[in-house]
Amino acid sequence: VHGGEGSAEHKRYCHYYKLIFYMVRLMANFRVFVEKQAKFNIEAQQLLTDFKQNLHLTMLAKVRVINLYDLFNISAEEFHRAQNIVFAEAPVDNIYTEIDLSKQTWFAVEPLPGQYDQRADSALQALNLLSINHSNLNLTTGKLIILDGINNDELALIKSYYINPLEIREKNLARLQIEISSANHSVIPQFAGFNQLSPLQLGEFSLKQSLVMSLADLICIQNYFKQQQREPTETEIKVLDTYWSDHCRHTTFETHLTAIDFAPGKYQELFQQAFAKYISSRNFVYAANVQERPITLMDLATIYGKELRKNGLLTDVEFSAEINACSLFVDIEIDGKIETWSVQFKNETHNHPTEIEPYGGASTCVGGAIRDPLSGRSYVYQALRISGAANPLEAIEDTLAGKLAQKKITTKAAQGFSAYGNQIGLATTLVREIYHPGYKAKRMEVGVVVAAAPYANIRREAPVAGDVIILLGGRTGRDGCGGATGSSKEQDVHSAALCSAEVQKGNPVVERKIQRLFRNPQVTRLIKKCNDFGAGGVSVAIGELADGVKINLDKIPTKYHGLTGTELAISESQERMAVVVAAQDAHLFIQKKKKKKKKTMS
Numbered sequence: 001v002h003g004g005e006g007s008a009e010h011k012r013y014c015h016y017y018k019l020i021f022y023m024v025r026l027m028a029n030f031r032v033f034v035e036k037q038a039k040f041n042i043e044a045q046q047l048l049t050d051f052k053q054n055l056h057l058t059m060l061a062k063v064r065v066i067n068l069y070d071l072f073n074i075s076a077e078e079f080h081r082a083q084n085i086v087f088a089e090a091p092v093d094n095i096y097t098e099i100d101l102s103k104q105t106w107f108a109v110e111p112l113p114g115q116y117d118q119r120a121d122s123a124l125q126a127l128n129l130l131s132i133n134h135s136n137l138n139l140t141t142g143k144l145i146i147l148d149g150i151n152n153d154e155l156a157l158i159k160s161y162y163i164n165p166l167e168i169r170e171k172n173l174a175r176l177q178i179e180i181s182s183a184n185h186s187v188i189p190q191f192a193g194f195n196q197l198s199p200l201q202l203g204e205f206s207l208k209q210s211l212v213m214s215l216a217d218l219i220c221i222q223n224y225f226k227q228q229q230r231e232p233t234e235t236e237i238k239v240l241d242t243y244w245s246d247h248c249r250h251t252t253f254e255t256h257l258t259a260i261d262f263a264p265g266k267y268q269e270l271f272q273q274a275f276a277k278y279i280s281s282r283n284f285v286y287a288a289n290v291q292e293r294p295i296t297l298m299d300l301a302t303i304y305g306k307e308l309r310k311n312g313l314l315t316d317v318e319f320s321a322e323i324n325a326c327s328l329f330v331d332i333e334i335d336g337k338i339e340t341w342s343v344q345f346k347n348e349t350h351n352h353p354t355e356i357e358p359y360g361g362a363s364t365c366v367g368g369a370i371r372d373p374l375s376g377r378s379y380v381y382q383a384l385r386i387s388g389a390a391n392p393l394e395a396i397e398d399t400l401a402g403k404l405a406q407k408k409i410t411t412k413a414a415q416g417f418s419a420y421g422n423q424i425g426l427a428t429t430l431v432r433e434i435y436h437p438g439y440k441a442k443r444m445e446v447g448v449v450v451a452a453a454p455y456a457n458i459r460r461e462a463p464v465a466g467d468v469i470i471l472l473g474g475r476t477g478r479d480g481c482g483g484a485t486g487s488s489k490e491q492d493v494h495s496a497a498l499c500s501a502e503v504q505k506g507n508p509v510v511e512r513k514i515q516r517l518f519r520n521p522q523v524t525r526l527i528k529k530c531n532d533f534g535a536g537g538v539s540v541a542i543g544e545l546a547d548g549v550k551i552n553l554d555k556i557p558t559k560y561h562g563l564t565g566t567e568l569a570i571s572e573s574q575e576r577m578a579v580v581v582a583a584q585d586a587h588l589f590i591q592k593k594k595k596k597k598k599k600t601m602s
Contacts, residue, residue: 030079032071033144035094055157055161057154059150061148067142068108069140070141072178073134101146105146106145108143110168142171188234188235191231191234195231199215213241235566235569253296254297257297260275262275285303285307285310317329322460325376329342329455341454348368350445355404358416359416362445366417372534374515376530379451379519383427384448386434388439389409389439391437392406423508425512459524459527462529467580469545470579472577473514473577474573475559476576526582526588530577533572538553
């Protein structure tokens with residue numbers, strides 16, 4: 001420094017470097033460990049019993065379960081202020097900033113990147129309430145499991161049993177660093193040479209791209225793009241694969257049945273009589289057009305309702321272009337006046353998701369059931385849960401290859417269903433679990449809901465050119481990619497290891513906010529048509545709203561950077577809605593939504 005020590009220039013430089021040093025110290029990364037006191041650590045006690053009984057670890061003496069939080073870009077003062085307010089409760093928790101693990105047997109786990117982490121989300125919201133809300137503040141969570149009385153082989157056994165790779169992974173405690181996804185500006189790939197592939201090569205292409213559509217579907221697509229004189233993009237193929245999956249298009253139920261036979265046996269005569277009644281109903285319902293209507297499982301399932309309608313016995317059933325839930329008109333007396341209400345029913349099956357990731361699968365089962373009548377602008381009042389499992393007490397050694405233990409599926413699924421229902425405020429008035437050896441091969445998970453709303457608050461109109469589609473609810477992430485196609489695939493012993501993005505962790509608090517917003521008639525009367533972001537995400541939810549739409553994927557709010565155009569197009573979500581409003585109503589709708597959000601936060 002010119003001028004030497006003590007000069008004005010020297011003082012300026014000293015002040016400058018002190019400021020830089022202060023700023024470096026101001027924001028830092030911290031880790032905090034929170035453990036329930038012994039008499040309150042129910043989770044640790046349950047794990048001890050679980051490991052000893054199911055893994056036969058008789059020498060296991062003690063289990064400690066410690067929640068950990070990694071905080072990024074927070075000051076030391078803020079970190080210390082939040083410790084006993086956000087992360088721990090002094091009367092029941094012990095809190096540490098360091099733990100000596102040098103002589104311990106342990107492992108740590110964390111949620112998969114991209115999956116919704118409710119503990120982290122809740123902690124961040126709590127920090128915001130303390131006015132700790134820097135733009136780059138971030139937080140991740142994990143669990144530390146410490147075990148006494150086992151060797152390394154037994155530790156490996158516990159890890160294999162405890163860690164479901166579709167849900168969590170091992171955490172490296174030597175690392176305190178946030179994973180940052182950079183923006184993805186890569187061009188959506190085009191499948192060069194697709195139009196020249198032979199049927200055999202198309203089959204190989206389908207396997208390589210993990211497609212679920214049939215070879216006939218691929219040949220149909222190939223012929224279309226030959227006519228267009230161009231090759232398809234990855235997004236186009238993935239969107240069509242989603243749309244044409246069994247989950248969305250009901251391929252199995254819509255298959256034309258041309259050769260029908262009933263095998264000899266106890267129920268042959270009963271089946272033949274039922275089928276003869278079905279044929280009679282078809283002849284009555286379709287009359288002269290019966291030959292034009294194929295025999296399908298879908299037709300078999302719906303023919304009796306069509307017969308009742310033709311006989312004039314379903315005058316209280318609503319028929320509309322919106323396919324949200326079964327809707328009935330019911331007259332209800334309120335304060336001496338008769339009001340017409342829409343009473344809606346919906347059931348959701350999540351057999352495959354619950355089998356591979358029980359907590360997330362069962363929680364999004366009830367979340368998905370709620371979602372449909374909610375998109376019909378009604379409020380869900382009641383739920384039912386019916387599930388099917390094999391013997392949950394069977395030995396772990398008897399678990400089928402490639403599947404989770406029956407006890408883990410049964411208990412985790414119950415926790416997931418109840419957690420979602422409790423947080424959204426839904427009473428589940430009937431719970432039945434059916435036990436049968438057949439459910440060992442395939443789990444059954446069914447959620448049923450009943451909803452209602454004054455019909456005067458529900459507007460049903462066909463969209464017209466110039467209308468606006470508004471997305472509201474949760475942000476988009478990779479955790480919803482492939483849900484529809486994944487549940488439509490044939491499964492084998494290797495399937496579970498490849499399905500990490502197909503089962504989401506639901507966010508019931510966000511869905512509850514949409515419920516509250518849709519209870520405002522000033523909001524619902526602006527909505528012409530609505531669809532949820534269940535299977536298929538943007539491509540299906542918005543694609544089903546009108547015959548033709550323009551979608552700007554760049555406007556979709558995301559959970560993090562790095563999503564490709566294909567991921568933005570097909571990622572589904574339990575807690576997002578797409579609503580159609582007239583262009584002149586768009587601003588008012590958005591203002592009502594913002595006002596509700598502000599009121600909820602306050």
